[in-house]
Amino acid sequence: MRVKKVFNNNVVLGVDEHGAETVLMGRGLGFQVKPGDQLDSDRVERHFVPQAMPAERLAALAAAIPLDEIEVMEEVVAAARDRLGGKISEHVLLPLADHVHLALARARAGAQIEYPLKWEIENLYPAEAAMGRTALDIIEQRLGVRLNEDEALPLALHFVNAQIGSGSGSGSGDIAATLQMTQWLRVALEMIGEDYGVEIDQHSLAAARFITHLRYLFLRARDGKPTPDVDDGIGEAVRQAKPLQYATAERLALKMEEMFAWNVGREEILYLALHVSRLTARDDTAEGTHADA
CATH class of the missing domain: 1.10.1790.10 (PRD domain)
Incomplete structure (x- = not known):
């Protein structure tokens, strides 16, 4: 695997002999390396294969998130896999970490966001909503910041995405599709009740x-x-x-x-x-x- 582009000391975009691109992470992985250099595989701690998101965009997303936050979200993803099943894969990690990174910034600034479909998420996806609340506990324990309880809702949607095959790293588009699906579920149950x-x-x-x-x-x-x-x-x-x-x-x-x-x-x-x-x-x-x- 050779270096195609260095994003920072911890994130590198690599390319193999077939031209396939992979986002690679590791402490100091990008230090004093340049495009064309051979990568030391022993220093690679994580790798992400681009799917719905272009490789450079995925690498830029990874580079914008501190490694300690990514490590915490790896713990969250592992806990979600234990609770919700094996479909919770590494593809959900970076979109999840990106959301939490922004949520942490909002919390430190004292800002809040109103999330739609709170009732629907809590009632239609109770297991995922519970996992979202557990994620808030893990984030608080590891990073010392308690996020607003409503932040469990978008985390729950990420877990839903992962289980239905949408957690491929395409970010907000997946959440938009899941919100659309959630609206449909609510309408369907209301129609039956009526x-x-x-x-x-x-x-x-x-x-x-x-x-x-x-x-x-x-x-x-x-x-x-x-x-x-x-x-x-x-x-x-x-x-x-x-x-x-x-x-x-x-x-x-x-x-x-x-x-x-x-x-x-x-x-x-x-x-x-x-x-x-x-x-x-x-x-x-x-x-x-x-x-x-």
Whole structure:
């Protein structure tokens, strides 16, 4: 690996023999080196492979964050991986550290930001929101600054991004997409509550399954990915057996098309109908016996 560009004493943009670029970090890694020099791999402590963000931009982002803050956020990412699963990868580290770096600067200046969708984040992503609060504890213990409690909310969104495949280092664009998805989840649950005259228990197992399904439906629709094939006879059987739930599913599909101009196929409507059936089932029914969609 050779040096392509030195950003500071700790951050270097490297390039391999195939021309692939990697952001490399290590204490003193960039000291007295210049473009074209061979890098000492033993001094490399971290490396980041650019994905959605250009390599030079990613390197500049890394160079702007003190190493001690990055080390603290590595601890946060490790804790999030333990709690939320292995999909929390190193790709979320730099966007997360960048947000915390700016939040620390605001805290030291006595400035605050109002974050939208506080209720939605707390209720739709309870595990991620809890991890966001744990992150605030770790930051306080390691850096001696207590961030405003609302800072747990954007941290939670970063953890959501990482789990659904958006935590690739593209920064604010990912957060914008996740906020968009969060708005859709809220609208969907409100529509179901209105159709059935009930208040949906956001913390029930059925709601958790439904929200997970809606997350992946959002991503499939956004990325234009096909829905798993379903036999037409099964779809018609569900429509006949559960006409109210199927009608609600059609309304949800139509609303998604209105909000995002995405096509929602008949197979997705079938899965939505099954989830609506579970979500609105009474305790004394057998609705929960359906296989997960």
